[in-house]
Amino acid sequence: MLDEQLLDDESGLIAADPSGSLRALAGAGAQVRMAMQATAEAGINRIVADGRPRAVVVASLGGSAVVGDVLTLLAGAGAPVPVSVRRGMPLPGWVGPLDMVVAVSMSGRAPGPLGLAAEAARRGCRLLTVGQARSPLAEVAERTGGVHVPVPPAQNAAARASRMALWALAVPVVRVAFELGLTDASTQVLERVADRLDAQADLFRPSSEAFVNPAKSLALELSGSVPVVLGDGDVTGVAGARAVSMLARTARVPAMRGALPDDAGDVVATFDGPLAARPDDIFADPEFDDPVGTRLRLLLLRDAAPTPDRPDGSWLETSRTADAVKMTAEDAGVRVTEVSAEPGHPLERLAGLVALTDFAAVYMALAGGIDPLTSPHVADLRDRTH
Structure with a gap:
């Protein structure tokens, strides 16, 4: 009990929470705003300029797995292109240069997303990665012409946990999906999301x-x-x-x-x-x-x-x-x-x-x-x- x-x-409560989990959750609204800025600065035009891909495959697992669920939810049954989620290797055989692969890992070292990103790069897919800067995942994207959106530096131990950084991981994917016409989650929607998260944190x-x-x-x-x-x-x-x-x-x-x-x-x-x-x-x-x-x-x-x-x-x-x-x-x-x-x-x-x-x-x-x-x-x- x-x-x-x-x-x-x-x-x-604060004394019982040395890792800062409550503080990390309270910063969810700030995560949204910082992720929007990081996405803009990452130069996503390189992967959205050619328009919609034939299909989108999201590679995420563990604490990051919800990112794929969020994108699938927002794209919905009426999505103009198929959106699917993979938790690990292998990349489906039909995926090729006409498709986009999104790989999400807070640490940038999770074997599943990292392996799928590397395989996507070898096949010539458009590649978006989200995770720590200067991580193996970031290197795959940067070396092969993809786009890497870095998550903000962690302010405490809890902020380094992927389950406490949902919005830092999800917002870049949502922003790119909007630019590709896959969802209607515009900048204005994300700003309202940040405001709601701030209000909830206060409550x-x-x-x-x-x-x-x-x-x-x-x-x-x-x-x-x-x-x-x-x-x-x-x-x-x-x-x-x-x-x-x-x-x-x-x-x-x-x-x-x-x-x-x-x-x-x-x-x-x-x-x-x-x-x-x-x-x-x-x-x-x-x-x-x-x-x-x-x-x-x-x-x-x-x-x-x-x-x-x-x-x-x-x-x-x-x-x-x-x-x-x-x-x-x-x-x-x-x-x-x-x-x-x-x-x-x-x-x-x-x-x-x-x-x-x-x-x-x-x-x-x-x-x-x-x-x-x-x-x-x-x-x-x-x-x-x-």
Whole structure:
């Protein structure tokens, strides 16, 4: 269980966070602005001047994997060219000089993106790389006529972690995609994203008490449970995937995720499994009378409704399914936390949801006595696989 007193102790939270994870998340808006500037200075005209490629392949994995999800989300089903994501070698055989490969790695040394970038260069593809300056990934791009966008220098240990630098990694890819006509995420949209992230950072700040801080409240609600994170559409599906990753890597909490409508059956099937509440007393309140032991908690992410990218018909269909899943959970005695996105461009809506779950994951770690940044078991795994 979490130390609730620590959650309301600003100085205690800061002392428990020597790597600066909260500070790194609070700088998300600044990440957007610095990444926009770095992209402009990198000379992306070299790879966008020839117009749209035949296809775009994004190479990203680990903490950077969400970049591919973001681009796929923004391009959507109506993208003028195919957009696909690869986590590792090999590069598909059909990829050639008419295509663009985007390789993303915070350190610039991840074998998957690095190998795909090198192979893309050998095949004569247009190449965009994002990562540390003067890294092997940067050298591949610079040596072969590609464009490398460097991430800003890290201000603390947490800022060097790819999962804490989502916007520094994603914004260059979004900017290039806009210039190629693959998305409508313009400079103005990115500026609004930065503003929203600033507002969220202020709302979720360590000095804000739990009863008025949605991120701290969410951390308390998820404490001691196995979260089932369900998104009701494309935006919330990406947000759910990000939430599950942050809960695992940052708070050390395993979680299941899904997106509607496809995963409704898989999610509700867990409601009569071994981790479901199933109180015997018909008067039992699942919020206060849950049986001893770890139980499911449904975290239902709801998109703003309706929006231009989600017309009435599409929104109503997924909204009805989400309502049905929620009612099924409540009937089964499964606790439900519901979060709704604020209106705006899909990237703005995603940013708001991601900020909430990112901060909640860090607060869960700190109040649980865990270093959000460093996992000894991840370090062991890295040593054993290199």
